[in-house]
Amino acid sequence: ALTIGIVGLPNVGKSTLFNALTRAQVLAANYPFATIEPNVGVVPLPDERLVKLAEIFSSERILPATVSFVDIAGIVRGASEGEGLGNKFLANIREADAICQVTRAFADPDVVHVDGKVSPKDDIETINTELILADLQTLEKTLVRLEKEVKIKKGDPTLLEAAKLAQKILEEGTTLSAGAKVAGLDLTEVASLQLMTAKPFIYVFNTDDEGLANKEFQAEIRDMVAPAQAIFLDAKFESELVELEPDEAAEMLAETGQDEAGLDQLARVGFDTLGLQTYLTAGPKEARAWTIRKGWTAPQAAGVIHTDFERGFIKAEVISFDDLVDTGSVANARAAGKARMEGKDYVMQDGDVVEFRFNV
Numbered sequence: 633a634l635t636i637g638i639v640g641l642p643n644v645g646k647s648t649l650f651n652a653l654t655r656a657q658v659l660a661a662n663y664p665f666a667t668i669e670p671n672v673g674v675v676p677l678p679d680e681r682l683v684k685l686a687e688i689f690s691s692e693r694i695l696p697a698t699v700s701f702v703d704i705a706g707i708v709r710g711a712s713e714g715e716g717l718g719n720k721f722l723a724n725i726r727e728a729d730a731i732c733q734v735t736r737a738f739a740d741p742d743v744v745h746v747d748g749k750v751s752p753k754d755d756i757e758t759i760n761t762e763l764i765l766a767d768l769q770t771l772e773k774t775l776v777r778l779e780k781e782v783k784i785k786k787g788d789p790t791l792l793e794a795a796k797l798a799q800k801i802l803e804e805g806t807t808l809s810a811g812a813k814v815a816g817l818d819l820t821e822v823a824s825l826q827l828m829t830a831k832p833f834i835y836v837f838n839t840d841d842e843g844l845a846n847k848e849f850q851a852e853i854r855d856m857v858a859p860a861q862a863i864f865l866d867a868k869f870e871s872e873l874v875e876l877e878p879d880e881a882a883e884m885l886a887e888t889g890q891d892e893a894g895l896d897q898l899a900r901v902g903f904d905t906l907g908l909q910t911y912l913t914a915g916p917k918e919a920r921a922w923t924i925r926k927g928w929t930a931p932q933a934a935g936v937i938h939t940d941f942e943r944g945f946i947k948a949e950v951i952s953f954d955d956l957v958d959t960g961s962v963a964n965a966r967a968a969g970k971a972r973m974e975g976k977d978y979v980m981q982d983g984d985v986v987e988f989r990f991n992v
């Protein structure tokens with residue numbers, strides 16, 4: 633499964649957030665395929681549609697899609713100099729498919745900030761500088777090798793050019809995921825180089841009531857990190873919220889004027905940032921969301937349920953969720969001409985409720 637690595641300076645609330653994620657974790661019994669590891673939090677992707685499907689189909693249980701977060705400790709200012717970013721840190725972050733940067737935006741005088749003042753902007757710069765410097769070190773070595781290989785006609789000139797462009801972006805102090813588009817760099821061309829800042833980023837601002845209410849502050853920050861997405865949450869509050877029964881939690885949330893729990897936002901944004909989407913299946917046993925990559929075709933989507941489904945794919949009967957709810961049942965949807973038979977070239981859409989036809 634694709635994972636999101638959580639990084640951030642010490643004392644910003646990473647452990648608090650990660651503990652909340654672990655407590656929100658899905659039950660291993662329902663997800664035998666998900667390996668439960670101490671530094672991984674596998675949380676459900678919130679999806680109200682599944683509740684509705686379970687009603688329509690009288691399903692016994694609901695299985696949402698999941699999002700996996702990995703706790704990656706060990707980044708401090710100056711890490712890329714001297715001892716370098718620890719090998720364990722580098723290995724962990726390279727394995728992650730997206731990076732979630734946690735930044736402190738709460739003003740508690742009892743909690744010491746490592747740099748003496750609370751400034752999300754400075755924190756982001758500190759961390760991104762470390763990641764950029766580490767990528768530049770990687771690139772320097774790679775470029776020497778690539779130049780040699782290309783000279784003796786053994787290397788890939790396109791890769792060399794892309795690597796040089798990546799170096800230029802990084803030297804300007806920009807992460808690759810933020811700077812590639814403007815500079816005309818196709819990130820897939822440097823995918824083999826394992827550069828950390830080429831991964832998509834999400835920024836979490838661990839804030840307090842004041843920060844949650846301050847839309848001006850949020851807009852400013854969103855601007856600063858765009859095109860990456862920003863999430864504002866109170867890690868301490870979130871860790872209390874996950875301890876409550878769903879009804880109580882909803883009430884608490886409403887009292888603070890938030891529409892959605894921060895962890896739910898994080899799961900949603902994380903899932904989207906990873907380039908993932910879901911499709912839905914439902915029956916008397918379960919209403920379920922299946923994870924696919926954006927742009928996948930019907931046979932590829934069928935393969936997530938079982939490889940035989942992909943190999944023997946004939947057709948997919950697709951009803952869009954809204955049509956199913958409007959008509960009230962599969963039979964009604966069929967009668968109303970809302971059930972589509974899609975072939976092997978069909979690209980899956982968000983909200984597709986699917987039944988696959990296949991040969992075994």
Ligand code: GDP
Nearest residue numbers: 642643644645646647648738740743866867868
């Ligand atoms: P880490 O070093 O980044 O893992 O940070 P921790 O999660 O250990 O948090 C550092 C300190 O800040 C702890 O004393 C937490 O209780 C406190 N803390 C974490 N999140 C918040 C928050 O949202 N508000 C306040 N006031 N304190 C927090």
